[in-house]
Amino acid sequence: MIKKEKKAKAEKISQAVVYVSLKEGVLDPQGLTIKRALEDLGYKGINEVRSGKFYEITLDASSLQNGKKLVAEISNKLLANPVIETFEIKGLR
Amino acid sequence: MKFGVVVFPGSNCDYDAYKALKDILHQKVEYLWHKDTSLQKSGCVILPGGFSYGDYLRTGAIARFSPIMKEVIKFAKSGGLVLGICNGFQILLEAGLLPGAMLQNSSLRFVCRWIHLKVERNDLPFTKACEIGQVLKIPVAHKEGNYYIDQDELVRLERERQVVFRYCNSQGELNSDSNPNGSLANIAGITNPKGNVLGLMPHPERASEGILGSADGKVIFESIAAHFKGRG
Secondary structure (H helix, E strand, C coil): CCCCCCCCCCCEEEEEEEEEEECCCCCCHHHHHHHHHHHHCCCCCCCCCCCEEEEEEEEEECCHHHHHHHHHHHHHHHHCCCCCEEEEEECCC | CEEEEEECCCECCHHHHHHHHHHHCCCEEEEEECCCCCCCCCCEEEECCECHHHHCCCCCCCHHHCHHHHHHHHHHHCCCEEEEECHHHHHHHHCCCCCCEEECCCCCCCEEEEEEEEECCCCCCCCCCCCCCCEEEEEEEECCCEEECCHHHHHHHHHCCCEEEEEECCCCCCCHHHCCCCCHHHEEEEECCCCCEEEECCCHHHHCEHHHCECCCHHHHHHHHHHHCCCC
8 A cells, every 4th residue: 555645845934024224314204203202301312213114024935045035025026115215134044 | 088097995086086087177087996907098097196005015015016007007118198196106106107205294294285386397298288387276185295316316307307396385486384295306296207107296186176175286187188189
């Protein structure tokens, strides 16, 4: 009797965090307002506040390298607008 | 000639545009569903205002990948007339059909009020019924209308005369008081180098008959209709 071998799952789950922030030199009204609020609260020495967003992504990837490639691609294509924003991928494992 | 008004999930000025064109301008107009892949032979496509896909991620960022947008991009690149109003303008920026991007208003507030616009050029299908320097009273309603482009690109945009509308006061003077959102150079509307794609933040369809408080916005739709008149 031939036993059907259970196929090992080729994919493994990866996780990544993508940080999206406004490029240097692009006005960040939200960051400016937070900075002013901190000054109003009496905090001294706050030089700059820049705001941004982060996205936690879990995905199937055959290798860490492929996972990295995929996350970079979707960050470029959708998560960040290169006209005003930059992104950084962290915590990929 | 027929107008096509694209309906995205979250569009809320689609009917305003449809009604202005049909009942006030007496034009042929049809809705185009965002999942459709045909523009139904529209001569001019309108991307209306609203909050497509809930404005999630960035305004216009997800709508830009709708199936209909593939056709709109193709149509625009072949010279077809595309008008983006408010959220429609944001979608055109995300799609790369117009340069630059929108930041949050400098006030961080949603701004909904009447403003004045100065017409910079009348050699476009969208403005041919306007006078240069004409002041239009039209409302804005947005939170992300703070137009941004880097300095070199801004210089190029101005040199190529791509700025079509600027925020001004009722006398037509440009100043920071008349700028509702912090846009660079009081920019309210721009076109592409070919002049067949126009995006503007103010809502001409909401100022298309006197009962709404102003009929100044009508001239943009009249311009487009006049552009096609006699072309069959």
